[in-house]
Amino acid sequence: MERVAWADARRIDRQVVRYLDGGHVEPLHRLIRSVPLADGVRLARRLPAPPPDGSALAVLAAADELTVRDAADAAARAVRTDHELRARDAHWLSFGVGDPVLTVTTRERPDLTRITMLDGGTWHDVYRGTLKHHAVGCVDAENVVAVRDDPARGLALVHYAAGTERLVMAGQVLLGTRPAGTAAGFVAGGALTPTVAVAGPDRQPDIMDLARFGLETAAQLAVDPTGQAVAFGDGTAVVVTDARMEHLVARNVVPSPYAPVRGLTFTDPHTLVVGGANGGLSRWRISPHEALALEAIAEAPTLSGLFAIPAWGVIGGRAGGEHQYFDPDTLAPVTAPRPLLDAGWDPRLIHTVAGSADGRFAVVDGHLDPGPDGAPAPAMAHYDFHHPLARLLRPVGSLDASDLTALADAAADPGTPHRETLALLHAVATAGR
Numbered sequence: 179m180e181r182v183a184w185a186d187a188r189r190i191d192r193q194v195v196r197y198l199d200g201g202h203v204e205p206l207h208r209l210i211r212s213v214p215l216a217d218g219v220r221l222a223r224r225l226p227a228p229p230p231d232g233s234a235l236a237v238l239a240a241a242d243e244l245t246v247r248d249a250a251d252a253a254a255r256a257v258r259t260d261h262e263l264r265a266r267d268a269h270w271l272s273f274g275v276g277d278p279v280l281t282v283t284t285r286e287r288p289d290l291t292r293i294t295m296l297d298g299g300t301w302h303d304v305y306r307g308t309l310k311h312h313a314v315g316c317v318d319a320e321n322v323v324a325v326r327d328d329p330a331r332g333l334a335l336v337h338y339a340a341g342t343e344r345l346v347m348a349g350q351v352l353l354g355t356r357p358a359g360t361a362a363g364f365v366a367g368g369a370l371t372p373t374v375a376v377a378g379p380d381r382q383p384d385i386m387d388l389a390r391f392g393l394e395t396a397a398q399l400a401v402d403p404t405g406q407a408v409a410f411g412d413g414t415a416v417v418v419t420d421a422r423m424e425h426l427v428a429r430n431v432v433p434s435p436y437a438p439v440r441g442l443t444f445t446d447p448h449t450l451v452v453g454g455a456n457g458g459l460s461r462w463r464i465s466p467h468e469a470l471a472l473e474a475i476a477e478a479p480t481l482s483g484l485f486a487i488p489a490w491g492v493i494g495g496r497a498g499g500e501h502q503y504f505d506p507d508t509l510a511p512v513t514a515p516r517p518l519l520d521a522g523w524d525p526r527l528i529h530t531v532a533g534s535a536d537g538r539f540a541v542v543d544g545h546l547d548p549g550p551d552g553a554p555a556p557a558m559a560h561y562d563f564h565h566p567l568a569r570l571l572r573p574v575g576s577l578d579a580s581d582l583t584a585l586a587d588a589a590a591d592p593g594t595p596h597r598e599t600l601a602l603l604h605a606v607a608t609a610g611r
Contacts, residue, residue, distance in 0.1 A: 180193075180205075180208070180209060180212065181505060181508075181512065182209065183209065183212040183213045183214075183573035183574075183575055183576070184490070184491040184492075184512070184515075184516065184573055184576075185513070185516065186513075186516045186519050186520065187217060189513075190209075190213055190217055190221075191221075193209060194206060194209065194210070194221055197209065198226070207229075207235055210222055210225075210235060210238065211234050211235065211238075211574060211575065211606070211609075212573055212574055212575030212576075213573055213574065213575075214250070214570070214571060214572060214573055214574065215238075215246055215250065215570055215574060215599070215602065215603045215606065216243075216246050216247050216249075216250040216570070218238045218574060218606065219238050219239075219241045219243050219246045219247075220243055220247075221238075222235050222236075222238035222239040222241075223238075223239050223243060225239065233609065234605075234606050234609035237602070237605055237606055237609065238606060241602055245598075245599060246599055246602070248596075249567070249570055249596035249599035249600075250570050250571065252567060252595065252596060253565075253567035253568060253570040253571050253596075254517070254520070254571060256565050256567050256568075257561055257562055257563065257565050257567065257568045257571065258517070258521070258559050258560070258561050259299070259559070259560045259561075259562075260557060260558070260559055260560075261296070261301075261557070261558045261559075261560060262555075262556070262557060262558075269283045269284065269285070269530075270282075270283040270311070270313060270314040271530055271532045271541050271543065272314055272315050272316040272322075272358075272359075273316060273532070273533075273534035273535065273539055274316045274317060274318045274319065274359060274534075275316075275317060275318060275359040275360055275361055275401065275405040275535065275536075276318060276361060276405060276536075277297075277318040277319045278297075278298075278538065278539070278562070279295055279296060279297045279316060279318065279319045280295065280296040280316065280539065280541065280560070281293055281294065281295050281296075281304060281314055281316040281322055282294050282295075282296070282543075282558070283311055283314045289308050290306070290307070290308060291305070291306070291307060291308070291309060291310060291311050291326075292305070292306045293305040293306075293311065293314055293322065293324070293338075295316070295319070295322070296560065297319050304322050304338050305322075305324070305338060305343075309326050309327050309328070309329075310326060310327045311324050311325070311326040311327075312324075312325045312326065312327075312333070312355075313325045313355065313356050313357055314357070315356070315357035315358045315359055315364060315366070316359055317359030317360075317363065317364050318359065320339055320340055321337065321338070321339050321359070321363075321364070322337075322338040322339075323335065323336070323337050323338070323346070323357040323359070323364045323366060324336050324338065324357065325352050325355050325356075325357060325366070328345075328348060331345075331348035331349070332348065332349060332350055332352075333348065333349065333350060333351075333352040333353060333355075334346075334347070334348040334352070335347045335348070335352055335355065335357065335366055335375060337364075337377070346366075346375060346377065346383045347375060347383065347385075351368060351370055351371065351373075352366075352368070353369060353370060354368070354369025354370065354397050355367065355368050355369060355375075355397060356369075356397045356398075356399060357375075358399060358400075358401050358408070359401070359405070360378075360401055360405045360406070360408060360421035361404065361405030361406050361421055362376075362378045362381075362405075362406075362420075362421040362422050363376065363377050363378020363379060363381060363421075364376075364377055364378070365399070365408055365421070365423065367395075367396030367397045367398070367399045367410060368395060368396050368397060369395050369396075369397035370395065371394075371395065371396075372387060372388040372389045372391075372393040372394055372395055372396050372412075373385050373386065373387055373388070373396065374386045374388060374396050374423055376422060376423050378422075381422070386423040386424075388410065388417065388419070388423065391410075391415075391417045391419065391426055391429060392415045392417060392429065393410055393412050393415055393417055394412050394413060394415075395412040396410050396412070397412075398410060398411045398412060398439050398440070398441065398442060399411075399442065400441075400442040400443050400444055400450070400535070401421075401444075401535045402418075402444045402447050402535065403444055403446060403447050403535050403536045403537060404447050404536075405421060405535065405536075406420065406421050407419065407420055407421060407427055407447075408420075408421055408423075409442045409444070409450050410442075411432070411439030411441075411442050411452060412438065412439060413437060413438045413439065414431045414432050414433075414434075414437040414438065414439075415429065415431060415432075415439075416429060416430055416431070416432055416439065416442070416450070416452055416462065416470060417429040418450070418464060418470065426468055427464065427468065428464045428465070428468050428469055428470035429468065429470055430462065430469075430470035430471075430472065432452055432454070432460060433460075433472075433475075435454070435456055435457075435458065436452070436454040436456075436457075436458040436459075436460050436475060437454055437455075437456075438454065438455045438456075439452055439453070439454065439455065440453045440454055440455040440480060440481065440482070440484075441453040441481060441482065441483070441484030441495065442484065443484045443485055443486045443493060444486065444535065445461075445486045445488060445493060445506045446488070447464075448463060448464045448465075449461065449462070449463055449464070449473075449506075450462045450464065450470075451484070451486065451493050451506065451509075453478070453480070453481045453484045453495060454480070455480060456480060457477065457478055457479050457480045458475065458476070458477060458478055459475070459476050459478045459481075459493075459504060459509045460472060460474065460475045460476075460509075461473045461474040461475075461506075461507075461509060474507070474508065474509050475509070476504070476508070476509035476510060478497075478502075478504065478509070478511070479497035479498060479502065480497060481494070481495025481496065481497050481502065482495055482496045482497070483495050483496050483530065483531075483532070485531060485532055485533045486506065486533055486537075487515070487531075487533040487537070487540045488506070488533075488537045489537065489540070489561075489563040489568070489572060490515035490516070490517065490540070491505070491506065491512075491515070491573070491576065492504065492505070492506065492512060492515055493505075493506050493509075494531060499526070500525050500526060500528070501514070501525065501528055501531050503515065517561070517571070518542065521559065523542065523544070523546075527544045527545040527546070527554055528542060528543075528544040529543050529544040529545070530542070530543045530544070537563065538562065538563055538564050539560065539561060539562055539563065540560075540561040540563070541558060541559070541560050541561070542558070542559045542561075543556070543557070543558040543559075544556075544557065545557065564584075566584075566588040566591075566594050566595075566600070567588075567595070567596060567600070569581055569584070569585055569600075569603065570596075570599065570600070570603060574603065574606055574607050577607045581607075582604060582607055582608060585600055585603060585604040585607070586604055588600050589601040589604055
């Protein structure tokens with residue numbers, strides 16, 4: 179699918195004009211079939227020649243443009259939920275694994291830290307107190323792990339569960355440690371050694387040494403979309419293990435000058451993108467027999483907070499004071515995702531962009547500019563890409579088999595709003611497949 183299908187309406191229209199002026203009929207028709215449904219309907223109705231009967235283009239041209247536009251507008255409102263932050267900035271935005279929950283850590287005052295969880299549209303406190311937190315990982319609706327200061331022990335790895343807290347381990351060895359939830363419980367990788375704390379419902383906290391896999395540290399990590407595997411990177415080594423840290427899944431060496439590793443993110447269960455501390459991006463494919471195959475390399479600035487949001491067709495990170503975005507296949511720079519542009523976010527006011535490992539959610543936090551008479555106000559937008567209407571906002575050409583199944587189910591449910599438009603989208607997406 180052409181990259182322009184992910185662009186905003188003006189860029190899509192400019193490409194259509196180029197195809198029309200050049201007489202490129204087939205690329206034009208392919209683009210119209212690939213863009214989001216509302217754009218496809220708008221463009222199909224303006225084709226200079228009627229499309230063939232029964233074709234996807236004919237289905238698009240026959241649709242009611244206003245009805246589809248209303249459904250797309252409703253989708254944009256339904257997928258996004260805005261939340262007012264109670265502090266200047268949010269830190270350690272962390273999504274649950276297998277549960278649709280999110281934790282946000284804020285400093286309400288210099289001496290007051292607050293960890294809140296968003297669960298089913300409701301916020302509740304996980305922790306509120308004076309102890310500083312250095313890293314927080316959400317596991318599920320009942321469990322959160324964090325590295326925090328402890329007056330008696332220095333640094334402490336703490337497990338919050340159902341209103342209680344339990345010390346997992348303590349000591350300066352936790353400096354730079356990053357915890358994360360997995361399908362098996364949680365892991366916490368160390369920045370000073372290649373050791374990882376591992377625990378779960380059926381497993382007492384255990385310390386695993388990943389030196390046997392060639393790692394020297396373990397703080398740079400990413401959990402795969404299923405929660406069943408974890409990738410680690412340090413220096414030139416990239417290693418993928420199972421979530422229990424018992425088996426090697428894949429490993430390889432990042433070539434110079436794209437190492438040492440600065441960040442990792444999965445774009446699907448078998449594909450890993452690695453960012454270098456000196457810049458550059460590399461994409462790796464997990465193959466059988468412990469193989470991690472290099473698929474692509476591209477120049478890029480040094481990025482922090484590397485993330486992937488498949489529903490927006492981007493990977494990204496922060497560099498030079500702003501977020502930058504890249505195509506997950508070519509690793510080439512791209513413009514900001516259309517939902518951010520349509521919502522009017524000023525790139526200079528975005529503090530954090532994050533996506534859940536499973537691709538279901540995204541969060542954007544920063545400041546919304548109310549205008550010349552007021553100061554920018556802290557805000558957070560939460561996106562749920564599994565909402566029944568969410569796929570109306572996606573390029574039609576990006577919908578896979580699981581998306582089509584979800585669309586068919588939603589269109590068949592009498593309680594789903596705009597189900598006729600969802601049925602139209604399913605018809606267009608499956609035409610010719």
